[in-house]
Amino acid sequence: MKWFLYRIKETILRTYHFISPFKDDRLNLFMLASLVVMVIYLIRLFSLGVFDGKKWISLVERQFQGCVRISSEKGEILDRNFTPLAVSEKVVSIYVRPPEIKDWLLFEKIVRGDNKVISEYAERKKSSPEKLLSLLSPLSSTITLSDLEAAFKKKYIVIRVDRKEKKIPFVWLKKGINCNVSDISKAISLALRIYYTLSGENRFDKRYPDLIGYVTEYKRVYPYAVASEVVGVTNAQGDGLSGLEYILEKKKIIAGNTIVLEGRKDARGKVYLGENAVKFLSKQKGNNVVTTIDGNLQYIFERIIKEYGEKWHPKFINAVLMDIHTGDVLAAASYPFYIYGEKKTKNFLSLLNPRFITEPYEPGSVMKPIVLAAALTEGVINVDSVISCPADYKVGDKVFHNEFHGKDVKIRAWEVIEYSDNVGIVRIAQKLGKERLYKYLKLFGFGNKTGIMLPGESPGFLKDWHKWRDVEFATIAFGHFISTTTLQLAAAYAALVNGGYYVKPRILKEIVDDKWNVIKKFPIKKKRIIPEKVSKTMRRVLTMVVEGGTGTATKMENFYIGGKTGTALVYDPKIKAYNKSKITASFVGAFPMTNPEYVLAVTVDEPKVPKNMLWASKIAVPIFRDLAERVLLYERVAPDRKSYTLLSNGTIISKEINTDFILKNGLADKQK
Structure with a gap:
């Protein structure tokens, strides 16, 4: 060593x-x-x-360069008639810096318009106290004593800078005030002059000389106060929280461009924009969006389902109205819903839930027409084929019962739908087979999202046919072991009656600018899934449900209505079985049936009613009828069951039309 x-x-x-x-x-x-x-x-x-070059350059830029971000006004959300459903309103938000104000009592008196203080200032400046009070009134009439006390108590906001908390002497005094910007600007400037004059403080000695100030912002308002489940809401910062407000902002359709103005920053952190200020001229409002919703129909739907909801107290009531040829959703409501302007409670976000796309359920017998249409398309039966329906029919380890109270019957295929017979539809499904039934369920949109531009949509539940047990296959035929949403059902029934086309539901029609120039159109998307002949047949089959089956309460004097009821027991995890006191009641139908234009789907989940009311015919059908009547009246649809003639003497006569539309030679005819 x-x-x-x-x-x-x-x-x-x-x-x-x-x-x-x-x-x-x-x-x-x-x-x-x-x-x-x-x-x-x-x-x-x-x-x-x-x-480490990049690191230090970035640090220098942060220290000596700064920027100001300015968000533009959001675009409007309009109904199909260009009625505004959501617009941005220019408002003023006032802030104050309590720690910078040494004489808070004097400041309070100035802001509140104290006569003695204002008169003292007026005397010094040889001005009129009345004129000064008038100039201060936009401020003094807006800010309350409690606003000032709350701001003084709070004093700071706390922000995080480089993982450290930093106190900033800044408190919002009042946000979202509807007032004239020029008037509030003059009032705040005068208040500052009075304070600095009477207090003797030097504004140039202060780090933040703007003891009180304001910024202009945009507050989202909803003039028509409908369709909260569809349109959605924003938070205090204007960010979309739900519905179209959320999805359209996320896709940068209605959000105005955010301008970033860069400049030099002084030692106090103030940004000087210089020549970059000309970029203000490029600030643009977001685009406007025209929806398919009709504000008047939406109002009608919400009012009606709310009446039934307050009467029966269900988990929810869904109602969706759709144009069968375009896929336009004209009204979509889900009770309970949030009403714009109401106080926002802790659970108000749950009231914004569009359950017609987010809450799948077992639909029950409304699935039966889909099975029949598939069988007719494949040619395994025709509409008049005779189906043998024994009173008891065993599949695997399960025994199914027909609807004829212990009698063995033979009925035509269309009567299986009219009487909603479980055994009959199981036997038709068995003729069709698992693979083909699955194919048509997918074609009609089950097990897939519709793709409507709203957040949170559920695809429902449809297991692959390879995994179906025989009992499950049988129950799918009458709407169990499958789950769907109300919108999926509306789209499927539209395909049943519109000539055989599955039309993709849409909630948006077009994007337009402020001059109403069309920037983008949302196309109608359709594909044929059943032949036109089968679709025309299904119109008549569905009409028989109303004429003599489970939906007779929907029958109207002047119009042919067609549809299907569905009463599904709800699976209760507490008892690990279907609860006979809980149902999901549905009715899906179209009108006027000889040349249909609209499909309407109604779902009522777990209504609190007596046991003798636990049927779709008593729950969903009355809602459907009330809604359909008002749609026909609002749209001024010509009757297809009767025609009316005004004679010269003022007498109105009527006659039956389309009398051959009704199917005949069924069980009821034989009994006559």
């Missing part, structure tokens, strides 16, 4: 003597130290410039 240290010492001395240019050792040591320092400096400089 000693030898090793000796060798190192000798090497250093030899090197030193070799490079020593001076005879004086002190000069040589100084030069050596200087070389060492220079080498260290060069290494550090290289490190800063090459390895």
